[in-house]
Amino acid sequence: MWVVATAGHVDHGKSTLVRALTGMEPDRWAEERRRGMTIDLGFAWTSLPSGATVAFVDVPGHERFVPNMLAGVGPVPAALVVVAADEGWMPQSAEHLAVLDALGVSFGLVAVTRADLADPGPVVARVRAEVAGTSLGAVEVVPVSAVTGVGLPALRAALDRLGARLPVPVVDGPVRLWVDRCFTVRGAGTVVTGTLGAGRLAVGDEVEVAADGTRVRVRGLHSLGTARGEVSAVSRVAVNLRGVARERVARGDALVTPEAFGRSELVDVRISGAPVADLPGSVMVHVGSAAVPVRVRPLGPDTARLRLARPLPLVVGDRAVLRDPGRRLVVGGVTVLDVAPPPLSRRGAAAARAGVLAGVDGRADPVGEVRRRRLVRASDLARMGVPVTVAPVVGDWLVDPEHWAGLGARLVAEVSRYAVEHPLESGVPVEVLRQRLGLPERSLVEALVGAPLRVCAGRVVAGPVSVLPEPVARAVDRLREESRSRPFRAPEADRLVELGLGAREVGAAVRAGVLLRLTGNVVLLPGAVEEAVRVLAGLPQPFTLSAARQALDTTRRVAVPLLELLDSRGVTRRLPGDVRTVVSR
Numbered sequence: 001m002w003v004v005a006t007a008g009h010v011d012h013g014k015s016t017l018v019r020a021l022t023g024m025e026p027d028r029w030a031e032e033r034r035r036g037m038t039i040d041l042g043f044a045w046t047s048l049p050s051g052a053t054v055a056f057v058d059v060p061g062h063e064r065f066v067p068n069m070l071a072g073v074g075p076v077p078a079a080l081v082v083v084a085a086d087e088g089w090m091p092q093s094a095e096h097l098a099v100l101d102a103l104g105v106s107f108g109l110v111a112v113t114r115a116d117l118a119d120p121g122p123v124v125a126r127v128r129a130e131v132a133g134t135s136l137g138a139v140e141v142v143p144v145s146a147v148t149g150v151g152l153p154a155l156r157a158a159l160d161r162l163g164a165r166l167p168v169p170v171v172d173g174p175v176r177l178w179v180d181r182c183f184t185v186r187g188a189g190t191v192v193t194g195t196l197g198a199g200r201l202a203v204g205d206e207v208e209v210a211a212d213g214t215r216v217r218v219r220g221l222h223s224l225g226t227a228r229g230e231v232s233a234v235s236r237v238a239v240n241l242r243g244v245a246r247e248r249v250a251r252g253d254a255l256v257t258p259e260a261f262g263r264s265e266l267v268d269v270r271i272s273g274a275p276v277a278d279l280p281g282s283v284m285v286h287v288g289s290a291a292v293p294v295r296v297r298p299l300g301p302d303t304a305r306l307r308l309a310r311p312l313p314l315v316v317g318d319r320a321v322l323r324d325p326g327r328r329l330v331v332g333g334v335t336v337l338d339v340a341p342p343p344l345s346r347r348g349a350a351a352a353r354a355g356v357l358a359g360v361d362g363r364a365d366p367v368g369e370v371r372r373r374r375l376v377r378a379s380d381l382a383r384m385g386v387p388v389t390v391a392p393v394v395g396d397w398l399v400d401p402e403h404w405a406g407l408g409a410r411l412v413a414e415v416s417r418y419a420v421e422h423p424l425e426s427g428v429p430v431e432v433l434r435q436r437l438g439l440p441e442r443s444l445v446e447a448l449v450g451a452p453l454r455v456c457a458g459r460v461v462a463g464p465v466s467v468l469p470e471p472v473a474r475a476v477d478r479l480r481e482e483s484r485s486r487p488f489r490a491p492e493a494d495r496l497v498e499l500g501l502g503a504r505e506v507g508a509a510v511r512a513g514v515l516l517r518l519t520g521n522v523v524l525l526p527g528a529v530e531e532a533v534r535v536l537a538g539l540p541q542p543f544t545l546s547a548a549r550q551a552l553d554t555t556r557r558v559a560v561p562l563l564e565l566l567d568s569r570g571v572t573r574r575l576p577g578d579v580r581t582v583v584s585r
């Protein structure tokens with residue numbers, strides 16, 4: 001199926017043409033039929049000579065209803081522009097064309113309607129000229145009369161040619177269905193409709209209401225008035241939702257594949273059609289079927305940061321329209337460049353950001369995106385609409401190679417620095433390195449470690465690799481758990497045996513640096529020594545063995561060799577009278 005939206009000035013014959021092509025009534029409301037004027041979006045469809053189905057989203061042409069028009073064309077990438085032969089080019093002909101251009105719509109054709117009322121020739125020429133400079137470019141222009149039927153076969157053939165040029169939809173991709181209508185059906189509940197541009201929906205699927213992330217289940221599906229078990233893009237679709245109150249969903253919301261989209265309130269964009277400096281500070285942004293107030297913060301000559309009044313499931317490359325509702329004026333087009341931009345808190349950050357954005361064009365650029373972000377999760381990148389082509393360094397973390405090399409160098413430096421700061425410890429806790437390098441996860445530190453450094457029992461240590469047998473590593477882990485509350489209570493000999501730590505195993509653990517031997521089979525965890533110094537330094541100086549023992553909450557069995565070790569390392573000094581002081585460092 002192809003979906004085409006109409007566009008054009010009020011009363012130029014859009015709805016009449018859709019009616020003539022489809023035999024269906026696009027003006028759904030009694031008020032519309034009474035006034036002979038489209039107010040809200042209409043939907044109709046027909047088969048073309050090729051056998052393909054084309055569905056129309058018929059929009060209102062009246063100036064007052066431009067927001068409805070925007071909701072109709074926003075999610076639809078092809079347009080049927082209508083201009084009346086007897087009236088010619090009019091204000092909303094121009095405004096609707098500006099909207100299509102702002103959205104970057106490049107597939108379309110023009111019908112010069114009411115050709116029975118005036119010679120369409122001059123209007124055909126004018127329209128060609130107006131359209132040529134827009135994203136639509138050179139389009140077919142077909143004169144038609146809905147009254148006499150002249151030109152309708154040619155228009156059908158032209159629609160077929162247009163449809164054949166439309167890009168093949170990504171059916172395996174995530175769904176983002178912009179809601180253009182929402183209503184209740186007695187006995188079925190809430191139904192929303194929209195144009196499914198990518199992906200597929202099936203009855204029973206779980207989808208997310210983008211506005212608040214609520215998960216809902218698809219209870220039923222209709223396409224072109226027929227119940228369906230599954231619907232693939234491109235398609236008009238009506239989705240019956242289970243357990244959602246009618247008030248919870250509205251035009252401008254989107255149903256999305258769970259977890260597949262972010263919610264952006266801050267986006268960096270390129271502006272077309274007007275210098276950024278000329279934009280009003282607050283306008284409406286129209287994207288998909290949504291219309292949201294935004295604050296515009298100029299960055300570069302054609303780039304800006306938009307702050308949205310409510311979050312939207314935007315992706316890089318999304319096109320949107322900026323409109324000033326007060327002046328009823330389209331003020332610019334938008335291409336989304338970044339849906340999760342960095343804060344601009346430092347001085348000069350805005351100018352620097354403008355420099356970065358100058359080199360970004362809204363096309364998915366995974367390598368550039370990783371370079372700019374330096375470190376990013378593949379899943380987050382995918383949520384921004386950027387396909388992941390870069391291999392992760394660990395888990396789903398993608399890292400810019402240059403940044404990674406820099407981190408590696410810093411890691412080595414931090415390990416050396418820590419060794420100087422903490423001479424009694426063997427190695428640096430991975431968590432300490434994580435914090436010093438400002439990394440979000442420990443696994444990244446571990447992935448950074450390379451020879452001659454290695455990770456051993458939660459620490460990055462230098463030296464030859466001595467592989468600790470798995471059972472020994474596990475036993476040391478248990479020991480670490482057990483001694484957490486009383487770090488200076490060395491495990492008794494029989495507890496070591498119970499844990500499977502015989503003399504040989506203890507020896508291996510000591511060599512690997514995960515246990516510290518005070519004497520014989522009196523062992524502590526390496527961090528305990530450092531902690532002991534801290535505790536002892538807090539005592540009134542000098543202190544006795546007994547005071548040290550009590551402060552450390554341990555026994556003579558540990559306290560005696562521990563203090564001797566500290567003496568030998570010059571951390572404590574033994575004074576006459578069997579007292580000690582901590583040597584200030």
Ligand SMILES: Nc1nc2c(ncn2[C@@H]2O[C@H](COP(=O)(O)OP(=O)(O)OP(=O)(O)O)[C@@H](O)[C@H]2O)c(=O)[nH]1
Pocket residue numbers: 008009010011012013014015016017036037038039059060061062113114115116117144145146147148
């Ligand atoms: N003679 C003649 N009249 C036409 C033709 N097409 C439309 N009309 C008339 O033009 C008037 C407006 O037509 P609509 O189809 O309602 O125009 P529209 O563009 O849908 O208008 P809005 O939706 O309000 O923007 C109606 O009275 C139609 O009967 C045509 O080809 N020939």
Ligand SMILES: [Mg+2]
Pocket residue numbers: 014015016037038058059060061
């Ligand atoms: Mg109409």
